[in-house]
Amino acid sequence: MAGSLIVSKKMKRFLPIIPSLGLLLQSCGSNPNPTPPAEKSTPQTATNTASEPESPKPKSGESRQFFVTGVVEGLKLGEGKVIVRHEDIPEFMEAMTMPFNVKNTNEFSAIGTNDQIHFRLVVEETRSWIDRVTRVGSVAAMKKPRREFRRVRDVEPLKVGDVLPNYPLTNQFGKLFHTDDYRGQALAFTFIFTRCPMPEFCPLMSRNFKKVYEEMQNDASLTNWQLLTISFDVEADTPKVLNGYSKIHGVDSSRWNFATGALIEIDDITERFGLAFSRMEGTILFDHTLRSVILDPQGKIDKIYIGNAWKPEDFAKDLKAAALIKPAQ
Known part of the structure; x- marks a missing residue:
């Protein structure tokens, strides 16, 4: 944000x-x-x-690193963000679709929606970002499930x-x-x-x-x-x-x-x-x-x-x- x-x-x-x-x-x-x-x-x-x-949080001045695989769901490079549907990240976060801050948007110059990527996630006490991004393949677009009726x-x-x-x-x-x-x-x-x-x-x-x-x-x-x-x-x-x-x-x-x-x-x-x-x-x-x-x-x-x-x-x-x-x- x-x-x-x-x-x-x-x-x-x-x-x-x-x-x-x-x-x-x-x-x-x-x-x-x-x-x-x-x-x-x-x-x-x-x-x-x-x-x-x-989830456990890093202490002041410390950082945690995680190596993650996920699928790009959206690109907001003008905002320095990418939305990734990622796998479970042990001891940090279960499988989610989340926006991540991108340290260097040039790493996404040849990456698009539905591409599968591997990246490093760095988490400090008050900020986080991803880098070391590599494309490892692509997947078919995820079908949106039928939404059950509910009152709104x-x-x-x-x-x-x-x-x-x-x-x-x-x-x-x-x-x-x-x-x-x-x-x-x-x-x-x-x-x-x-x-x-x-x-x-x-x-x-x-x-x-x-x-x-x-x-x-x-x-x-x-x-x-x-x-x-x-x-x-x-x-x-x-x-x-x-x-x-x-x-x-x-x-x-x-x-x-x-x-x-x-x-x-x-x-x-x-x-x-x-x-x-x-x-x-x-x-x-x-x-x-x-x-x-x-x-x-x-x-x-x-x-x-x-x-x-x-x-x-x-x-x-x-x-x-x-x-x-x-x-x-």
Whole structure:
């Protein structure tokens, strides 16, 4: 992701909506308070029951190298990216279709869609890229599977100043809640899936939110704020997995929760903010975009961050400003 666009009340701009494709359905209930029970309120007192929510990450200054075979699904060389349907990468990432940063686009001068390639993937703490690319053959175009019928809603994109619809979700403790339960508080939320290991995507959103969390915790003058991370991988990111993922980040669940929901609800909220992602049986396709949102205490959209280049300190400043807006009477 090359950068970010911030949409605020001063900038009435919004990207066109891109429909999301199929994820498997997970049921969801309704109407709890989003704050989890007291006995589960802190990472120190809760039991970690998640199963492998995150891939190991290199320490600062270190890098990991993987040699991978995959098939080119798309070329975005103008953006310095290529989309590859790759094999399982042991101890890092299961078979997926993902965008990769290309170190030298000239390596793709004689490579096209459906070509099979072998390459080196280098992963550092905050960035990754591929190089040493060689073409090893070509494959027939992958047939798109027939999509089974599922319910979807005809939704309109949301913009700054709109009130967020009241979505039912389930948090990391299996507790059901509605987004309207956050009324009276400024709410910041972002979207991830925990199996995403690429440091410029979901892990970056989680690192940034951790910094926002720490910045907000350091300001004792404001207490009416909350953070929420929403997973769009409804099949894999169960409450159990999200609970383990939250503990990795060592946060107070009275301030920062992780949630998922029924597919129809996740499709609705992600489509309204222009996210694009997909999933098909046998492989995972998460060539996804990034969105982060701030709501004021009235439940209105105060800012929309598009991309990954926003700074946590600026985000925290915007969240503090939103928290000062008076709730609706």
